[in-house]
Amino acid sequence: MTGTRLNVRTILGTMLAAGALLTAGACGGDDGSAPSPGGDSDPTETTEPGASETTDSAEKGTVAMSGQDFTEMQIMAEMYRQVLEGAGYTVDVNLVGTRDLYIKGLGNGQIDLVPEYLAGIADQLNGDKPFTTNDTQEALSAVEPLASDAGITMLEPSEATDQNAFFVTQDYAESNDVTALSDVAGVGDSVTLAAAPDCEGRGDCEGGLTEVYGIDIERILPTGFGTQQTKDAVLEDEAQLGLSGTTDASLDELGLVLLEDDKGIQPAQNLIPAVNSDFLTENPDVEALLNELSGTLTTDDLAGLNAQVDIERQKAADVAEAYLSEKDLI
Amino acid sequence: MTLLAADGGPACYVFTINDWICGDYYRDRWRELWDASVEHLWITAAAVVLGLLLAIPVALLARRLPRFEGLVLGATTIIYTVPSLAMFSLLVPFTFLTPRTVIIGLALYSLTILVRQILAGLRSVPDEVREAAAGLGYSSLRMLARIELPLALPVIMAGLRVATVSTVALTTVGSIVGYGGLGNLLASGVDTDFKAQILAASVLCVLLAVVLDLGLLGVQRVLTPWARARSS
Numbered sequence: 224m225t226g227t228r229l230n231v232r233t234i235l236g237t238m239l240a241a242g243a244l245l246t247a248g249a250c251g252g253d254d255g256s257a258p259s260p261g262g263d264s265d266p267t268e269t270t271e272p273g274a275s276e277t278t279d280s281a282e283k284g285t286v287a288m289s290g291q292d293f294t295e296m297q298i299m300a301e302m303y304r305q306v307l308e309g310a311g312y313t314v315d316v317n318l319v320g321t322r323d324l325y326i327k328g329l330g331n332g333q334i335d336l337v338p339e340y341l342a343g344i345a346d347q348l349n350g351d352k353p354f355t356t357n358d359t360q361e362a363l364s365a366v367e368p369l370a371s372d373a374g375i376t377m378l379e380p381s382e383a384t385d386q387n388a389f390f391v392t393q394d395y396a397e398s399n400d401v402t403a404l405s406d407v408a409g410v411g412d413s414v415t416l417a418a419a420p421d422c423e424g425r426g427d428c429e430g431g432l433t434e435v436y437g438i439d440i441e442r443i444l445p446t447g448f449g450t451q452q453t454k455d456a457v458l459e460d461e462a463q464l465g466l467s468g469t470t471d472a473s474l475d476e477l478g479l480v481l482l483e484d485d486k487g488i489q490p491a492q493n494l495i496p497a498v499n500s501d502f503l504t505e506n507p508d509v510e511a512l513l514n515e516l517s518g519t520l521t522t523d524d525l526a527g528l529n530a531q532v533d534i535e536r537q538k539a540a541d542v543a544e545a546y547l548s549e550k551d552l553i
Numbered sequence: 554m555t556l557l558a559a560d561g562g563p564a565c566y567v568f569t570i571n572d573w574i575c576g577d578y579y580r581d582r583w584r585e586l587w588d589a590s591v592e593h594l595w596i597t598a599a600a601v602v603l604g605l606l607l608a609i610p611v612a613l614l615a616r617r618l619p620r621f622e623g624l625v626l627g628a629t630t631i632i633y634t635v636p637s638l639a640m641f642s643l644l645v646p647f648t649f650l651t652p653r654t655v656i657i658g659l660a661l662y663s664l665t666i667l668v669r670q671i672l673a674g675l676r677s678v679p680d681e682v683r684e685a686a687a688g689l690g691y692s693s694l695r696m697l698a699r700i701e702l703p704l705a706l707p708v709i710m711a712g713l714r715v716a717t718v719s720t721v722a723l724t725t726v727g728s729i730v731g732y733g734g735l736g737n738l739l740a741s742g743v744d745t746d747f748k749a750q751i752l753a754a755s756v757l758c759v760l761l762a763v764v765l766d767l768g769l770l771g772v773q774r775v776l777t778p779w780a781r782a783r784s785s
Contacts, residue, residue: 248596258690289650289731292728292731292737292741293741293744294744294745295739297741297747317729317730317731317732318727318731319650319729319730320638320729320740323642324642324645324729324730325650326652327646328649328650333649333650334650382609453744476568476569532566532571532745533568533569533745534568535563535567536564536566536567536568536747545713
């Protein structure tokens with residue numbers, strides 16, 4: 224029966240052909256919106272003498288931007304994009320699920336620019352060992368050598384910061400005369416905390432509340448970071464304290480108030496542009512453009528922008544554009 | 554500026570109203586839904602086509618080398634057990650943050666179903682038919698193309714339909730690298746409790762699966778006219 228069966232060589236030949244198709248097909252499927260995977264397939268690239276071949280090195284060329292995919296970063300990415308496009312760059316944005324998906328690419332030039340949180344990227348570059356400083360300048364000088372080793376340059380941090388923050392109901396705040404976290408310990412009762420499941424023991428979460436503020440936490444409801452369930456738990460008094468962020472836009476609307484972190488347990492999570500170092504050397508004007516934006520943005524601005532997207536459901540691009548034109552940045 | 558509904562009040566998809574079914578949402582965001590559906594469709598199609606192109610030679614090789622068969626079936630099953638989040642993360646260093654990551658990952662998953670089903674299809678061809686063809690002087694390649702694949706087609710198409718529907722669902726996970734089609738809208742909808750968007754993206758996902766399944770059924774009927782003739 225051997226004559227009626229395909230021989231191995233024919234099949235292997237077919238597999239090779241399929242493999243070739245795979246490569247060709249996959250490249251064909253790579254539409255223009257993808258960040259340049261290594262500079263090799265980017266038609267807009269022109270090679271400058273001495274330029275790194277792994278970045279989009281064309282003068283006013285293409286900027287491959289990534290970042291994390293949630294409301295605040297969508298807005299930041301849109302603002303960066305519009306500011307750079309206003310200066311003549313072409314910008315490809317691809318936001319992804321987690322930081323570790325782009326951090327290597329940012330170091331080796333597959334990605335040129337990422338909107339970041341100062342302590343967030345610092346922890347990542349530090350091998351997930353958290354820095355705990357509450358001071359922006361201290362955090363920046365701690366992260367700069369690590370970033371520079373990784374091929375990343377940190378630009379100017381914005382005053383705007385998105386830190387863990389704890390909220391109570393307006394009723395609780397008024398009846399117990401509470402405005403800051405240190406007031407909660409004075410109320411005396413043990414509290415239930417609605418928070419992310421990883422909150423327990425962390426210095427910026429349950430650990431800090433217990434050890435630094437002396438709050439007696441009876442138990443933690445694992446309802447998530449700033450989720451609707453966390454807010455509902457506090458509103459329905461299943462928990463007295465809930466975890467969210469300083470730029471959470473929906474708290475006001477719901478009758479919840481943020482408490483001040485008066486003993487500074489939160490690391491400095493200022494919004495900051497992280498740029499591939501080679502890219503910045505070739506495109507030095509990017510620094511001034513993004514620093515001007517960072518210098519303008521405040522935490523309140525950011526909370527307001529988040530509200531426009533999360534509460535009013537406007538699009539991040541429209542919200543960013545309105546803000547930038549109001550501040551004369553585009 | 555608040556987004557307004559057609560009647561001048563706030564749109565029914567704003568956070569404070571947040572209807573599951575909301576005409577204003579479809580009116581304001583149809584373009585986004587359309588683009589996501591198109592991306593979903595081409596990523597799914599590319600993954601299944603790539604999976605099929607890989608599965609056919611692998612199945613043929615497995616049929617030719619019985620010892621290889623156990624290895625292949627074991628390997629494709631192990632690939633299927635890799636969680637999709639991990640799969641995409643593992644592929645990113647090689648394929649970067651491009652649609653390739655999602656397409657290759659999903660194609661690898663489809664192998665589990667496709668390789669088995671192609672093997673089963675080829676085995677369903679009766680030996681007498683094969684011997685008769687050999688007697689008529691069919692070469693092995695011609696026998697594959699003219700006798701074996703056509704007769705195996707109903708079984709292979711059944712596998713292709715299952716693989717396609719499962720790929721439509723898995724494509725949504727591609728949102729972790731930014732190429733998840735409707736999955737991008739689902740993920741951001743869940744994050745921000747955007748009910749109209751969650752429901753619309755889910756329904757479109759199901760519709761896409763049904764349309765592709767019916768489409769493949771149609772293709773199968775066109776390709777196997779003899780089956781229709783027999784049953785009617």
